[in-house]
Amino acid sequence: MTARAFWLLCLIIGSAPEATVAERKASPTHDRKPDPGGAQSADNSPAPRLHSPGRDAETCARACRTDLDERESYCGSEFAVNGIVHDVEVLGKGIRLVTLLVDRDGLYKMNRLYSTPDGFFFRVHILALDFSSCNKPCPEFKPGSRYIVMGHIYHKRRQLPTALLRVLRGRVRPGDGLVRSNSSYVKRFNRKRDGQVQGAIHTQCI
Ligand SMILES: *[C@@H]1O[C@H](CO)[C@@H](O)[C@H](O)[C@H]1NC(C)=O
Numbered sequence: 066m067t068a069r070a071f072w073l074l075c076l077i078i079g080s081a082p083e084a085t086v087a088e089r090k091a092s093p094t095h096d097r098k099p100d101p102g103g104a105q106s107a108d109n110s111p112a113p114r115l116h117s118p119g120r121d122a123e124t125c126a127r128a129c130r131t132d133l134d135e136r137e138s139y140c141g142s143e144f145a146v147n148g149i150v151h152d153v154e155v156l157g158k159g160i161r162l163v164t165l166l167v168d169r170d171g172l173y174k175m176n177r178l179y180s181t182p183d184g185f186f187f188r189v190h191i192l193a194l195d196f197s198s199c200n201k202p203c204p205e206f207k208p209g210s211r212y213i214v215m216g217h218i219y220h221k222r223r224q225l226p227t228a229l230l231r232v233l234r235g236r237v238r239p240g241d242g243l244v245r246s247n248s249s250y251v252k253r254f255n256r257k258r259d260g261q262v263q264g265a266i267h268t269q270c271i
Pocket of ligand 1: 247
């Protein structure tokens with residue numbers, strides 16, 4: 066179909082692309098979090114369908130990475146540990162401070178991750194940021210359960226937005242872990258996953 070024919074068809078049907086864009090702009094989006102996918106977001110969908118369950122699931126899946134692979138995450142992370150969730154403190158919407166108890170075998174990769182000895186364990190603090198709009202917090206951190214956690218290390222204030230720093234009020238210190246729902250690996254510990262991480266430790270990351 067030629068471009069001219071396409072435009073004619075649009076005129077006849079009455080749904081020129083501009084109209085669709087204008088509709089999208091006018092749609093009520095204020096009750097949703099900013100889309101982490103940015104421009105890629107709804108471009109392939111024919112019409113805005115906010116609030117439909119399908120789209121919520123899509124937004125949830127995009128900002129809650131449960132599909133990450135152990136090896137790739139290990140290589141791309143500054144720290145990797147497995148530990149039992151000791152407590153979870155909610156500091157704000159989508160902002161949690163998690164204390165993990167990690168035993169010696171759970172210290173896969175430390176770099177400068179700060180840990181304090183506590184009996185048989187090492188205590189590690191992790192700031193978990195949830196950018197998803199899932200029904201359940203993402204990632205999941207259930208007290209008493211053991212997780213494999215891989216992410217980045219908080220070094221300095223400018224790593225985080227000022228508004229977030231205000232909410233944190235100095236509760237997160239340099240050396241604490243930082244996990245984001247849209248990029249960090251957090252999964253329940255099991256032997257298979259542990260084996261994959263151990264494998265990554267013993268092969269070179271490129
Ligand atoms: C995750 O989401 C935050 C906030 O929307 C964004 O700043 C960051 O770039 C995202 N990271 C990835 C890897 O998509």
